[in-house]
Amino acid sequence: MRPLEDVRIISLEQYGAGPFGSLHLADLGAEVIKIEEPRSGGDVGRYVPPYADGGDSLFFEAFNRNKRSLSLDIATPGGREVFEDLVRGADAVYSNLRGDVPQRMGITYGALKHLNPRIVCCSLTGFGMTGPRAAEPGYDYILQGLAGWMDVTGEPEGPPTKSGLSMVDYSGGFVAALALMAGLHAARRDGVGTDCDVSLYDTAVSLLTYPGVWHLNAxxxxxxxxxxxxPSLVPFQVFETADGWIVVGCAKEKFWRRLAAAVGRPEWAEPDSPYGTFARRTERAGELLPLLEEIFRSRTAARWLALLTPAGVPCGPVNTVEQALAEPHTAARDLVVETDHPRYGTLRNLASPVRVGGERPSYRRAPRRDEDAGYVLREVLSYDASRIAALRRDGAFGPQEPAR
Known part of the structure; x- marks a missing residue:
């Protein structure tokens, strides 16, 4: 069995952060039943351009592999009935909504424990379920600005800069998955479920890490x-070469000694050198870094990497996305996986970095909207045809298609 094959998660998720978190749980074997609100067309991620067509998008594929989809309107009595039946047999309810919505929708532990006292309710929201911003929508870009990330990103003379990737969203997804797993462990140990109040704001502020601690204390x-x-290790940055950029980092004194020898300045690493210690290099960064920059501009990136790597100096190229995906190490680590898709044919996707055991995970494409209704209603819930038909008439699964 895969590690989480005995876990069932009912997920009210959309777009990026929430689906990213549950993606890794699904890859580990958890059955993630994705509830999609039918009146709005389901997860908005299905329609994100530029690669979107007919409710399928490559954006959606990136976040929803190995999951199942059920169109369900839990605002209707019938839809709520189906949802509560799912909760009775589930381990967790997982969502990423605005902070005031889980309580209003009745998807918190207090609202569901009478159905299943072991249920874990993990809510990933923009700002959490308490505090003055709880009712505000939270998006990665906004959080990068609010939490101070953009103020410390980019060149000193340039504007505040966003990370090229939605790192608050993705980090928040990982935090939510971790919180959910901790909640499940406690529920199976103690027989009592709980709420997990996880937010993108909390995630972003906590990731200030040591600069934040330095500020608070010094x-x-x-x-x-x-x-x-x-901010404190010199040299550890990008350097321009004759034909591109490379990253070189000396996080230990031994690396500085190796770098000094490789650039033909072994005397810079001598104990009595003005650059011989971390502290001296930091104090004299204004004179040392221009010297290094001039040296690095004298050769190509490939030549420097061929010289520094065997010397044991931490370094690497500044790749494009295309180059990163073509790296031999990417292939060696099985980071690109393939699934069959009815619209895209052979679809290439990125594997989860979460690995448990030596068996390679199996992958199934993201579901079409409502693709798994039959499985969920008949096999998971054991509904018969008449009950399904009645629920459908009552709008539990969204507006009925007009007769043709």
Whole structure:
């Protein structure tokens, strides 16, 4: 069995952060039943351009592999009935909605424990379910600004800059998955479920890590650094070469000794050198870094990497996305996987980095909207045809298609 094959999650998720978190649980074997609200066309991620057609999109495929889809309107009495029947046999209810919505929708532990006292209700919201911003929508871009990330990203003379990837969303998804698994462990141990109140805001602020701790305890004021330089380790940044950029980092003194020798300046690493320790290099960064920059511009990126890598200096190219996906190490780690898709044919996707055991995970494409209604209603819930028909007439699964 895969690690989470005995876990069933009922998910009211959409777009990026929530689906990203449950993606890894599904890849580990959890049965993630994705509830899609039929009146709005389901998960908005299905329609994200530019690669979207007929309720399928490559954006949606990136976040929803290995899941099942059920169109269900839980605002209707029949839809709520189906949802509550699912909760009775589930381990967790997972959502990413605005902070005031889970309570209003009745998807918190207090609202569901009478159905299943072991249920874990994990709510990933923008700002959490308490506090003055709880009712505000939270998006990655906004959170990167609010939590101070953009203020420390980019060149010193440039504008505040967003990360090229939605790292608050993705980190929030990982945090939600971790919280959900901790809640499940406690529920199976104690027989009592719980709420998991996880937010993108909490995630973003906690990821300030040591610069935040430096500020809280020593008044440190983080600032943007030239060429993405580390705030305290010199040298650790990007350097321009004759034909591109590379990253070189000396996080230990032994790496500095190796780098100094590789660039033909072994005396820079001598104990009595003005650059011989972390502290001296930081103090004299203004004179040392221009010297290194001039040296690195004298050769191509490939030549420097061929020189520094065997010397044991931490370094790497600044790849494009295309180059990163073509790296031999990407293939060696099985990070690109393939599934069959009725619209896209052979669809290439990115594997989860979460690995447990030596068996390679199996992958199934993301579901078409409501594709798994038959499985969920008949096999999971054991509904018969007459009950399904009655629920359909009552609008539990969305407006009925007009007769043709």
């Amino acid at each position: 008044g440190y004021a983080p600032a943007r650094t030239r060429h993405s330089a580390h």
